[in-house]
């Protein structure tokens with residue numbers, strides 16, 4: 001008997017499906033669509049000379065042959081003009097997911113696109129909105145969602161749709177490991193994941209003789225279980241990986257050490273070394289023990305391994321000198337997370353990197369607001385999973401840094417060097 | 421004469437007339453380290469990373485790299501560890517006279533008092549009443565404070581923190597000075613994580629055992645175990661730290677030689 005609200009369990013005598021991916025080849029110019037989708041944005045090329053919005057992406061404007069094309073955010077508003085249902089495919093990935101609904105959408109901005117349809121999208125002709133999501137291969141896929149005014153009431157259905165679930169990493173009814181539950185961020189994330197419907201949230205707890213505030217309260221939640229995990233100990237990570245690795249659908253790495261120093265303000269290497277040991281090597285240890293088994297479960301039914309979340313820092317993009325060694329450790333972790341993403345990609349397990357600005361915690365006491373609360377960060381991470389985002393910059397500081405960094409990394413470096 | 425002593429010792433060890441007791445805790449990633457406020461510098465816990473294990477990293481051999489602080493697990497404190505001992509001659513692990521590293525041990529059993537009060541402080545009166553039973557502490561002895569704290573194998577119970585910090589036993593300031601000035605002990609050993617009590621920061625001076633012992637060129641041993649297998653007097657301990665240049669201490673193996681017929685419960689010894 002299956003109690004209500006619980007997913008049917010896996011039949012253990014059947015072979016676990018191997019992870020398959022939709023076709024992933026894209027031209028360099030088409031990757032612009034993917035780069036925007038990674039941030040949860042739908043962008044198209046806009047011609048700087050004649051103003052044409054074009055799709056599919058090309059090297060030059062299809063109307064005036066200008067090369068002055070820039071990627072610009074689109075509202076995605078348009079009209080669903082026709083639908084079709086795919087009942088047959090020679091592609092091994094699509095064969096597993098038939099029937100597949102596709103439609104033609106004429107965007108108000110001009111071009112017509114082919115998009116995935118959901119039951120919630122509505123029947124042609126109707127108003128829809130195109131959003132860009134990442135598919136299992138990590139490439140942009142366009143999805144027609146209901147028009148803005150009725151999206152919220154249909155959102156739960158969409159998240160539950162099996163095809164949509166391929167494009168997002170919804171924590172609902174999934175089993176999650178939060179690597180460190182002692183920090184405010186770890187605790188807020190564990191609670192947010194419980195609220196988002198996670199079936200089990202395992203919460204790592206290093207140095208059990210230190211009981212920070214909030215841990216006992218967290219432990220009282222029904223779906224939360226504290227587990228011993230110290231990412232500085234290969235032995236500890238290996239033990240938990242062996243015990244739980246095959247059950248973890250989403251791993252959220254919250255373990256971090258942050259000491260607010262540059263080079264001159266803290267003599268010696270020990271504080272910096274512990275930042276590297278946790279922020280960089282901790283990720284490496286987790287990736288080595290949990291990565292392979294999560295890769296093997298990339299297509300394990302409706303509750304497959306789906307996402308790996310790294311809480312990095314916007315300082316990973318450019319060094320913030322008053323938090324200089326921390327910035328360096330987060331830059332190292334960011335680089336390693338890119339490696340992890342490349343290695344998880346063949347299994348369709350998404351690596352989501354989160355780049356918050358300063359968090360309102362004990363190690364940023366001297367920084368003036370605005371600072372991101374742990375709760376706001378946790379909400380953003382859950383929303384990012386629900387939308388299948390790959391790179392997340394939660395909060396206004398992070399968004400501002402991202403914009404400045406994209407505009408000119410060198411200018412940002414100079415500005416940060418002067419801010420103290 | 422000397423040769424005969426060693427020959428007799430080896431014979432006694434071989435036939436079991438003298439037992440060897442290991443006073444060392446096992447080093448593992450679970451070994452609890454000293455806890456300091458997070459903004460202070462931190463002592464590394466013990467960590468082990470395999471170099472190879474009969475695999476592609478080294479087909480026929482198994483070995484590890486380990487890392488830890490000088491003060492991790494069962495360890496030795498040299499005088500240079502403390503500010504009070506920083507300018508003494510021969511105060512570091514590489515220069516300590518090796519004669520100081522083998523010596524007689526007096527074991528003072530405080531286990532009953534500690535069971536009732538984890539913050540128990542050893543006092544001069546307590547030592548004097550021990551001496552009435554076992555004789556005056558001989559000069560250049562090691563003084564080992566038996567608390568049975570090492571029987572707390574759960575690291576949480578071993579660390580024993582609450583919101584005001586750690587609660588573990590140790591000596592009071594007066595007895596430390598007494599043991600140095602009136603008994604001339606060579607060092608002080610404990611079963612808990614420091615030679616000082618968990619609340620030793622609130623004594624005057626703070627951390628009296630570190631302050632006075634190291635300030636007078638004496639040593640510390642902590643995280644000892646099996647002290648309940650030693651007689652109150654009559655055993656000899658071996659405690660050489662690693663020969664680290666200018667080291668402040670080191671993890672070490674501490675062994676005790678114990679006459680087989682000695683009674684751990686402590687038959688009264690003759691006064692010297």
Ligand SMILES: [Zn+2]
Pocket residue numbers: 047048049050051052061062063064065066
């Ligand atoms: Zn044009």
